[in-house]
Amino acid sequence: MTTALTDLETRLAAPGGAALRDALAARAARMEATLRARMSAGLPRQNFPVWRDVADAAAAASAILASWPANEASPADPPGPAQPL
Secondary structure (H helix, E strand, O other): OOOOOOHHHHHHHOOOHHHHHHHHHHHHHHHHHHHHHHHHHOOOOOOHHHHHHHHHHHHHHHHHHHHOOOOOOOOOOOOOOOOOO
């Protein structure tokens, strides 16, 4: 038995969790791409370390989410048959 530590873990384990995981991973990947493009276009030298760190954090979030096990069941899937006691 695994204990969820955060609301996100609970949501990923619920039906529809895989779709949520995929959406969040894609969002993090888009965020990283946007940040890196802006960095490539030029930033004031003093801002670069912060932007780099945020882009690295977005990349890490994307990687973690992409490998996170999540519930593949659709939120609309009916529950399975009741188990006999």
